[in-house]
Amino acid sequence: MIETILITFEAERNCDNWSVIFQQKELNSLYEAYGIKTLFRGSHNKNKKKILIIQQAEEGQIEKFMAKNGEFFLSLGLKPETIDLSKWTWG
16 A cells, blocks of 8 residues: 655754755665655745655555665754654555
């Protein structure tokens, strides 16, 4: 089953830095390897350090991706205590 995942978090750096990170071919290749499709990425209008990502993937793929690659995101300044992840499905 396909899940739509909403992820919000705060970062030590603003959205402009994260925008560059998300456009890296290496990161996009990692997402593709797990079948993750990014639908939207952006920052809050009043707090550029608060990031929203909306992705779709088969059930369980986001967890596998994060288990394998979570340290990479932490090294970029993601504040783990601010992560809010919710999953949405239809049916």
